[in-house]
Amino acid sequence: MPRIRPVPAVVLTSLLLFALTAGLAALLRGDAGGGAFLGGYLGAWALFVAAVVTLRSAPARAVVPLVVAGAVAVAAVGLVAGPRTSTDSYRYAWDGRVQAAGISPYDHAPADPELRPLRDAWLFPGAAACERGGAELAPLGDGGCTRINRPAVHTVYPPVAEGWFLLVHVLSPADARHKGLQTGAALLALAVTGVLVAALRRRGDPRRAALWAWCPAVPVEAVDNAHVDVLAVLFSVAALLVVARHRLAGGVLLGLAITSKLLPAVLLPGALSGVRRPRAALAVLAGAGVTVGALYLPYVLLSRSSVLGYLGGYAQEEGYDDAGAGGRYVLLRLVLPDSWAPPVAALALAVVAVAVWWRGDPERPWRGALVTTGTAFLLLTPGYSWYALLLIALVALDGRGEWLGVAVAGAVAYLLGGDAATAAYAVAAALPAGAAWVRRRARERPDRRPVRPPRPLPVRRGRAPQ
Template identity: 75%
Template sequence: MFRARSLFLAALLLAALTAALAVLLGGDALGARFLAGYAGCWALFAGALVALRRVPAHSVVPLVLAGAVAVTVVGLVAEPRTSTDSYRYAWDGRVQAAGLSPYDHVPADPALARLRDGWLFPDAAGCAQERGLAPLADGGCTRINRPSVHTIYPPVAEGWFLLVDTVSPVGSRHKGLQTGAVVLSLAVTGLLVVVLRRRGDPRRAALWAWCPAVPVEAVNNAHVDVLAVLFSVAALAVVSRRRVTGGVLLGLAIAAKLLPAVLLPGALSGTRRPRAVLSVVAPAMTVVGLLYLPYVLLSDGSVLGYLGGYAREEGYDDAGAGGRYALLRLVLPDAWATPAVLLVMTAVALAVWWRGDPERPWRGALFTTGTAFLLLTPGYSWYALLLVALVALDGRWEWLGLALAGAVAYLAGPTVGPGAATAAYGAAAVAVCAGAWLRRHRDRATPTGSPVRPFGVTTRR
């Protein structure tokens, strides 16, 4: 009877989470009100996870999968709410479908005027009525952000944009990318369930499947990060037993979004023989190089696009800009922040590589990625999709605070200032330390042979 109540409570909280997300994404309010609603969704998410711990084992996978479908498809209820990146994706796909390199022309280039339509490039009336559009030199406007700079997306991402453009019905606008993101998000859930049924607890899959970041960032905003997450999870799932295959998959992840390069130390956890290291690194580098090659041959300019300018714009080369290095700036002079990041990340990467668990490469990958987030304090919430998937693999739920911190920095930063990132990431750092201390304390207090609770928390008999 108690477990039946737990199942009912988990389902009820999951339904409430789904409804809250639908209201949040379907409404008109942004800024502080959106952030408050988003935080409420995270509270419901936490409650559903707690209830799931008591659900009977035979009901876990069906409930996780059903909840994944319900939560994920909510992202389809509205056009992108908090990001315009998917408009660039759609444009890059359209440019490639026309036989052109996406790296050669900026969206504002008059040479591509024949590819413009009223959705991405509204007419004069649309420019006057709609806020937040980027102006063009000819007096027009566009929904694409930074229309005067070249694209920065790697080749697998560009291939995804072309595929979606090819298979989407004419006039589908943002729905093609959002629907594709639903497929990718559910594929990640399915892969997590398969991996965790064999090498963990399938309850952990809910840490991704029910997380509010998935319908908001992966689906509604259609961020290509979810494609990189799929390849990253697949890579970490197989790399300990099939190194070459794991290296190939990791190369695909890096070629979808450069961020998964930070997973390499985790993928090499405990691998000390040079030949074994090379069997992962060489395939990954080869895949990235081969995938870039067609674009290098097709393009007249650099395939790196605006990548360097983007790093400068975001303040990664200047600790005094924006909210980057927010925590480091509390204890170090601004000029020391970048060297400190390089030093700490090198030490963490070497420690994970040398002492990591080769059977659980995602543990080292989570520690490396989470540390990078704490040091860099990125101001974009969708970057944390990779972190959420790693938390699901490892079960160390305390790192999820970084995903919510990124949302606070992104949504509140423009009005509150850098202090929003400092406070949010500071709270997340405290949560990580508290969770690690609690886990260590309970592990020491638990006699050998005691049952292990879901999400990596142990308890006494």
């Protein structure tokens, strides 16, 4: 009987990537929603995990070409359809249009009658469309409607994000600005892949870059939905790679990340991992703080309203100040009264931040950043799946794939919510806890292999020295 040769790892990985991209394309071009969309999305995650596992067996010379080619294919999938599960990019397009007209995006809500001359049919459909209605249309007070969510409130996006929206507006065709946002986001996602590959090659394991490059969250949340989080991810990854050698430059990059999306502020303890010298810590803090202040200042001077916009209302709406609303703190609420959850979460985050700063590895600040960010997600249990893009990039830097469960839990919380979200976050919390226990046992287990005596050094024959 002829012997059946195993399928080469390169071929198997390529087939899995083809299946992944084909499945994601069908999912994004289809009309499935809720549980049906989540089922297809979880299937894509299964293919992603299988592809990452098979990549381990690929020859070293094939790893980088596979990672890069897969990154291009996976990112391109996000361009096959309009935004599927989020309408945030419509707000981005509006903020860009408002700025192009010389108006501060913080001064007016989209529903403000003063901005009626800027309305176009793409974002503000006509009366017929408003009468038909639809899940993506929000009513306006004057009887019209818009694709922009929360049209009665001011924007919450920080200045670098607003600058990105303006740049995309200038470079995009007027009738297809969502494609401009998607294309820009795809380029940013590929830039993150490039930075990861370059950094991880120097450290000897570029395979980990696939954890970002091939992750289904990238084409769905970063590209198709065009979330500005991907811009923050690029600056965050660069900051953590630079900060160990150049404290001030790392702080500046972290400031750029924070002014792209406020979430990267949680990376600060990681950026300070093991930094005991006051001058070094001050350089990081000053770089971040001065950058944030300098970038907000022009908008402060040009705006009549607060540059924080709807941020406080958003936090209240999402339930971050009240555990009884918004589905936040679901794991803490399993064991604590609702009113205890916010202060306990804040205290726990403070303890983790101090531990990361005091005991973290200054040569690998991304490890502390991953622990801090992952812990924050498990304590706060956010209901938006795109927040986890930052976490996924940190996993790629550090290699601890057990934290990817948090990203899956975020998708479950967003698409289903309720008890399903609680169960998903509980599983996500168990994965890093279980992995930490296994690693601890492996370190404590005595090595039972026999210890071989060292080989004797060769004896050189010849005359003894006189």
